[in-house]
Amino acid sequence: MRKLTVPISEDTIRDLTVGEPVSLSGVIATGRDAAHKYMIETFIKTGGQPPASEENVYAALQTVLRDGVIYHCGPVVQQQNGTWSFVAAGPTTSIREEPYQADVIEHFGLRAVIGKGGMGPKTLRACQDFGAVYLHAIGGAASLIARSVKEVIAVHKMAFGVPEAFWIIRVEDFPAVVTMDSHGSSLHQQIKERSSARLDDLLR
């Protein structure tokens, strides 16, 4: 199993191919539906000139996401004595971020997106153009993945609600599989082509 440490270099990413299992360590950010919409509207459409109220979040995200990783996840969290911890933290379905993901990869210089179910052609293209991969976590394996979250460093935009906020977390040995690489290959595309051909046979 390949070990990846954040920040990840473009060379390391270009060396990965679909089907390869990886184990990821370092500081990453969660972000899902509300977070992606917000990033596009607040940072990207404004050409990197967000309103003053959002500048702190922008700076924090730029630090984490440059050569970094975003995780499509809405966790179950617990707060004890003022400290947050992750209780359950599996991936959510990524395809909902398809309209936004490519622009976020480009703008922030992301190297990997973690989620489940894979993404579409626009994201695959961005992976090629900017040197990024899609990492598939095991859907539903929430208690196990939460154990790889060693520390909650910060939370931004709590107003979005617990599942939708940006959680900045330090992970160790987070397990995933490369299912979209930076060479234009998507395991999801391959499997769908095969299953659709089989379906045609079954319905003949």
Place this chain on the structure above:
Amino acid sequence: MTQDLTDAFVELIRRASTQLPADMEQAIRDARENEEPGSAAQGALDTIIQNVELARANATPICQDTGTPIFEIHYPPGVSTRQLADQIRRACAIATERAYLRPNAVNSLTGENSGDNTGIDFPTMHFTEWDDDGIQVDLLLKGGGCENVSTQYKLPDAGLGAGRDLEGVRRVVLDAVNQAQGLGCAPGVLGIAVGGDRGASYIKSKQQLLRPLEDNNSEPELAALEEQILAEGNELGIGPMGFGGSTTLLGVKIGTMHRLPASYFVSIAYMCWANRRASMRIVGEDISYA
């Protein structure tokens, strides 16, 4: 009935969220043996099995998406369903505080998360009076990812060559499985309803998910179709998480309803491998869980 069952409902939620039913776990373990050693499919199932063990041991949610809580309640004459509904709502809030449930109820108008899993028509509750003198509560935690790939067909469907018969049902269901790919967290279980109006049909399809995997359909034609769709669905090779592999489905359950002459709906409730269901029976002071 003046008994306050709030604590019992909290315990039911805890069990549903943190303990995968034994039949589901066994099916996943069996599936693991059928995948190629060292494959991504087998790796996914290994991770799932480890996660199921960990969640049970630590009483943490199997999946962070603790879903829509769907309560099916059967009660004897004389029980106040309004009181039960209040207790269920209170139990959802307590279970959220204890992190058995993620805050999962979002106001569709304002986008605000209520923070405690209660809201407009949330959680889902269906009450049915029966002759039995006990109360039976079945709870399903229905995740959002698999809900998004659940679907409904209106037969005939020319594109799929599906007419208004069981062969038509077979064709649209296999299409739904192919459309879903791994997005519903395969390997999944299908609850299928044939007939009804659109709304009733969807409810019925979810109720099918409460049947244990080993439950055989009492209708021989439907039992045969359940087995056929299970086998053919697996032939599609979508595999765990859509990584490719021999296990795409773990179970298929079909129910039928009367329909209008004009309508023939087939509703498919796709349930992820984390088919979280738990039951509770209350007779007098006795409360038992299953």
